[in-house]
Amino acid sequence: MSAWKNIKKASIGWIKGYAQKVGGVTNSSDSGHFTPQNSSYWIFVGLFFLCFAANRFFFSTASKTEYLGSLTKQIKKPIAKELREDLVYQKLSDLLDDLENFEQLDQLRPFLPLRPEILDSVPSTVPLFREHYVLSSSYGNRRHPVHRVTKKHFGVDLAAEKDTPIYCTAAGRVAHIENNPNGHGVHVIISHAYGFSTLYGHMESVVVTKGEALDAHDFIGTVGSTGISTGPHLHYEVIKDGQRVDPAPSFNLKYEVYSNLKSD
Known part of the structure; x- marks a missing residue:
């Protein structure tokens, strides 16, 4: 942790110094507002990018190939038996609702053995x-x-x-x-x-x-x-x-x- 504190202290000091230089070379004398002419503005910008870089470096992890593969496999997993049976039953029900006569039974025959009841x-x-x-x-x-x-x-x-x-x-x-x-x-x-x-x-x-x-x-x-x-x-x-x-x-x-x- 002491190393991190030293890095943080040095970085903030560098940002302050750079901000003072930037603020000193601006043509405007409006240093009382939060504008690029104010050194506080550049301190804020520097701290923002420093925190962003630290967060990416210490806390983010790249998605591993095997993890993405497992997600793909989950999507391709077969539907549970109960749900599959419900879907078949629903398909048959829809076909029976639309049936006009028994001569149209051919479209039902492949499904009937799955839910004969x-x-x-x-x-x-x-x-x-x-x-x-x-x-x-x-x-x-x-x-x-x-x-x-x-x-x-x-x-x-x-x-x-x-x-x-x-x-x-x-x-x-x-x-x-x-x-x-x-x-x-x-x-x-x-x-x-x-x-x-x-x-x-x-x-x-x-x-x-x-x-x-x-x-x-x-x-x-x-x-x-x-x-x-x-x-x-x-x-x-x-x-x-x-x-x-x-x-x-x-x-x-x-x-x-x-x-x-x-x-x-």
């Missing part, structure tokens, strides 16, 4: 056990079996024996229950996430109530032939953002995703 909230199965039905009428234009005119069929008909159990194809809430003799007869509408709804028509019985919350594959009633119908069957519709879409491409969606996970 999201399919519990999306119509992605058949509402009847596979061995219990036969597809008797597809989505699209057809000749109506009762009215005998060509018109668009906005769902699919699954022919099955009377009282065959019906299951909801996704988690949701019962939005509507009605008996319309001139249409779908006894039918149930269930609302789901991402703008989806499903309709189950020509039912014999209903075991759910309006407003009831349902899990995927919950039992909701049985197959019948109520309303305009030529025999026992389930008329099934999927509605996306108010538009009825072909439900057939969704029938094997969940089955395919989970089957691929098992095989992996």
